[in-house]
Amino acid sequence: MIWQALTLQLGYNATLVALGATLLGIAAGVTGSFLFLRKRALVSDAVSHATLPGIGLAFIVMVALGGDGRFLPGLLLGAALSSGLGLLLIAWMMRRTRLSEDAAIGAVLSVFFGAGIVLLTVIQSMNAGRQAGLDTVLLGSTAGMLQSDALVIAAGGAVVLLLVLLLRRPMLAVGFDPDYAAVSGTNVGRIDLAMMGLVMAVTVLGITTVGLILIVALLIIPPVTARLWTDHALRMVVLAGVVGGLSAYVGAAVSATAPALPTGPIIVLASFVLFALSMILAPARGGLALIRRQMRFRRRVHRRQGLLALAVGQTIHEPFTLALLRREGLARADGVPTDAGRAAAAKALLDEARWAALRADPAHGLSASRYDALTRIETVLTPDQIAELDRQLPRPKEVS
Amino acid sequence: MGAEFVALSLPPLLIGILAAVTCALPGNFLLLRRQALIGDAISHVVLPGIVVAFLLTGTIATLPMLLGAAGAALLAVILIEGVRRTARIEAGAAMGVVFTSLFAAGVLLLEQSDTSAVHLDVEHALYGNLESLIWLDATGWASLVDPVALSGLPPELPRMALALLIVVLALRLMWRPLAMATFDEGFAATLGLPVRAIGLGLVMLAALAAVAAFDAVGSIIVIAMFICPPASARMMTDRLGAQVGWSVVFAILSAVLGYVAAGYGPLWLGYDNSVSAAGMIATVSGLILGITMLIGPRRHPAGLARQG
Numbered sequence: 288m289i290w291q292a293l294t295l296q297l298g299y300n301a302t303l304v305a306l307g308a309t310l311l312g313i314a315a316g317v318t319g320s321f322l323f324l325r326k327r328a329l330v331s332d333a334v335s336h337a338t339l340p341g342i343g344l345a346f347i348v349m350v351a352l353g354g355d356g357r358f359l360p361g362l363l364l365g366a367a368l369s370s371g372l373g374l375l376l377i378a379w380m381m382r383r384t385r386l387s388e389d390a391a392i393g394a395v396l397s398v399f400f401g402a403g404i405v406l407l408t409v410i411q412s413m414n415a416g417r418q419a420g421l422d423t424v425l426l427g428s429t430a431g432m433l434q435s436d437a438l439v440i441a442a443g444g445a446v447v448l449l450l451v452l453l454l455r456r457p458m459l460a461v462g463f464d465p466d467y468a469a470v471s472g473t474n475v476g477r478i479d480l481a482m483m484g485l486v487m488a489v490t491v492l493g494i495t496t497v498g499l500i501l502i503v504a505l506l507i508i509p510p511v512t513a514r515l516w517t518d519h520a521l522r523m524v525v526l527a528g529v530v531g532g533l534s535a536y537v538g539a540a541v542s543a544t545a546p547a548l549p550t551g552p553i554i555v556l557a558s559f560v561l562f563a564l565s566m567i568l569a570p571a572r573g574g575l576a577l578i579r580r581q582m583r584f585r586r587r588v589h590r591r592q593g594l595l596a597l598a599v600g601q602t603i604h605e606p607f608t609l610a611l612l613r614r615e616g617l618a619r620a621d622g623v624p625t626d627a628g629r630a631a632a633a634k635a636l637l638d639e640a641r642w643a644a645l646r647a648d649p650a651h652g653l654s655a656s657r658y659d660a661l662t663r664i665e666t667v668l669t670p671d672q673i674a675e676l677d678r679q680l681p682r683p684k685e686v687s
Numbered sequence: 688m689g690a691e692f693v694a695l696s697l698p699p700l701l702i703g704i705l706a707a708v709t710c711a712l713p714g715n716f717l718l719l720r721r722q723a724l725i726g727d728a729i730s731h732v733v734l735p736g737i738v739v740a741f742l743l744t745g746t747i748a749t750l751p752m753l754l755g756a757a758g759a760a761l762l763a764v765i766l767i768e769g770v771r772r773t774a775r776i777e778a779g780a781a782m783g784v785v786f787t788s789l790f791a792a793g794v795l796l797l798e799q800s801d802t803s804a805v806h807l808d809v810e811h812a813l814y815g816n817l818e819s820l821i822w823l824d825a826t827g828w829a830s831l832v833d834p835v836a837l838s839g840l841p842p843e844l845p846r847m848a849l850a851l852l853i854v855v856l857a858l859r860l861m862w863r864p865l866a867m868a869t870f871d872e873g874f875a876a877t878l879g880l881p882v883r884a885i886g887l888g889l890v891m892l893a894a895l896a897a898v899a900a901f902d903a904v905g906s907i908i909v910i911a912m913f914i915c916p917p918a919s920a921r922m923m924t925d926r927l928g929a930q931v932g933w934s935v936v937f938a939i940l941s942a943v944l945g946y947v948a949a950g951y952g953p954l955w956l957g958y959d960n961s962v963s964a965a966g967m968i969a970t971v972s973g974l975i976l977g978i979t980m981l982i983g984p985r986r987h988p989a990g991l992a993r994q995g
Contacts (some may be wrong), residue, residue: 323776323780326777326779326780327779328777328779328780328783329779329780329782329783331783332724332727332783333709346836371844379979382988383980383986383987383988384922384980384986384988384990385922385985385986385987385989386918386921387721388719388979389722389723389724389779390721390723390914390918392723392724393723393726393727393910393913393914394914394915394973394976396727396910397727397907397910397911397914397915397973398911398915398969398970398972398973398976399966399970399973400907400910400966400969401907401908401911401966401967401968401969401970401972401973402969402970402973403966404813404814404907404963404965404966404969405962405963405966405967405970407963407965407966408960408961408962408966409953409962411960412953412958412959412960412962422810425809425810425813426794426809437939448765468822477873500813501787501790501791501794502788503783504783504784504787504788505740507780507783507784507787508783508784508787508788509773509782510780511770511776511781511783511784512775514774515774521887541738547798547799548795548798548799549795549798551791551794552790552792552794552795552798553790553791553795555788555791556786556788556791556795558793559784559788559791560969562784562788566770566773570906571772572774572775573773574773578774583843622782629778
């Protein structure tokens with residue numbers, strides 16, 4: 288069943304929904320990347336919660352006008368208006384009052400959501416029969432999604448992607464260095480506004496699929512996941528799109544197999560699985576790489592200290608150091624250095640002596656700061672400088 | 688009015704007030720430490736904690752729920768810190784990754800397990816059911832001194848009162864070190880104060896408030912009360928003690944006005960159904976924040992203080 292769902296064999300409607308969700312996921316990952324670079328990831332949390340009163344009001348207005356309260360474009364318009372208002376309020380609070388950004392975000396988030404809940408209970412008392420389904424905006428569901436809804440979402444996702452493509456350069460510039468972007472002629476305020484507009488569009492489109500409580504995850508987790516793998520901004524944006532699209536696709540497909548599986552949480556957990564794998568495996572920032580770096584560092588320290596001990600004829604008691612030197616053929620099992628070991632030890636001692644001379648000389652201040660008892664001096668100084676340094680050294684001692 | 692008020696409105700009103708104050712107190716420090724969104728994160732991860740506790744014990748008894756939620760809050764704080772350091776990303780994004788994933792896991796567990804027998808679902812978790820916490824044994828104001836009737840009080844009321852007591856005592860106990868670590872963490876650290884433990888203690892206190900209030904009124908009030916009353920109080924004064932006092936006043940005001948508006952407002956407007964009290968309390972706290980942001984004497988950012 289799951290395999291069928293993943294290969295899009297659950298019928299036309301399910302396929303359409305899965306494709307719409309995928310496009311939405313890509314748009315969310317890509318847009319979220321710019322938000323993440325701008326260090327404003329949690330603004331999206333306020334944006335998404337602030338949609339609720341708009342959705343409620345739109346529903347009430349559409350019913351009052353005699354229409355269908357669940358008409359999606361109408362709900363989306365209401366959602367966009369109220370989250371837009373929430374964004375303006377956050378900006379106003381940060382500019383005109385002493386509140387910091389996190390307080391502004393939290394205040395808008397909770398108050399708008401509370402007001403939305405009030406409106407939801409109003410709707411419940413208005414007409415119990417017709418409100419069925421408005422609760423799905425909280426956690427999302429693709430189960431009852433209409434074909435036209437899926438098309439609206441897919442088309443919206445495509446438009447967002449197109450706009451991101453057009454705006455990618457100024458948005459990157461602002462994300463990396465807003466001050467530099469400002470002096471080089473970019474209108475930072477306007478680009479921020481455009482970025483928040485795109486975030487709002489993604490949020491609004493995602494409400495029916497992922498739900499407004501969890502859509503923020505689709506804007507944050509894929510960019511963070513992508514950030515683990517690369518230091519190149521555009522590559523990160525593309526990768527975030529892939530992660531977002533994949534998560535949304537898997538989530539929509541899996542939840543289509545069983546009606547009891549809510550779409551939003553599955554999409555979020557799918558992206559979290561990708562994130563967790565990246566946390567472990569990523570080359571520079573992952574957990575495994577971290578452990579490997581630490582072990583390498585430990586080996587370097589032990590090797591250096593072991594060689595210095597050999598050079599002055601001390602016995603090595605630390606088993607790890609001894610094993611390390613033995614493996615490299617520098618010492619025998621009883622701790623006596625081999626010929627190669629003696630040479631390496633003499634070299635280490637010379638290096639240490641050169642460093643000592645370097646650090647004693649104030650003229651070498653900057654180079655001296657590179658001393659960490661591990662770095663070889665050849666990587667810091669030129670051969671000329673080393674020869675110069677050697678003239679100040681006492682004659683190198685023979686290693687007996 | 689008397690008998691009906693005591694039985695139907697007094698307990699939820701009191702619970703609402705207690706919950707609001709319990710959350711607003713630690714909220715003051717979270718706000719000053721720019722950790723306001725920690726409250727948001729905690730109130731989200733309380734859900735998986737409670738669900739896991741329920742799945743393990745099979746009951747919705749208070750203690751396992753409390754332990755589960757506190758464990759989830761601790762786990763979330765550790766995970767956020769771990770993600771932030773390992774991946775070297777900003778705290779906000781790390782928080783976003785962790786609490787949304789935990790919340791999603793909680794929702795999925797909830798939907799997959801059979802919780803229909805007990806009162807545990809996502810809607811309840813979000814906006815609670817303050818209106819249902821009624822006191823059936825009450826016959827009038829006299830019941831307040833009648834031990835038989837008092838034993839029929841909704842259990843949320845004494846529980847919430849206990850939580851408030853613990854929060855007040857803990858804050859009183861760690862007031863000075865907490866204030867120092869809040870305003871100048873580096874200075875507090877040079878004095879030898881355990882700033883990390885203080886920070887963690889504050890988060891645990893917030894988690895306790897969130898868990899107790901969550902049980903009674905849902906997470907939406909929790910987030911609103913962590914942030915709105917302290918933020919309003921911040922518009923009124925520059926002194927920490929006064930700020931805490933104002934925040935308590937605003938929290939009580941939000942709870943009372945919100946509860947009354949939700950219960951009676953629709954009646955006055957000619958409708959016969961009341962609306963969500965939790966949502967209304969959050970809305971009223973937002974309105975209070977709006978008013979203080981417009982006319983509060985200390986509303987301006989530092990650079991704009993002289994302007995009218």
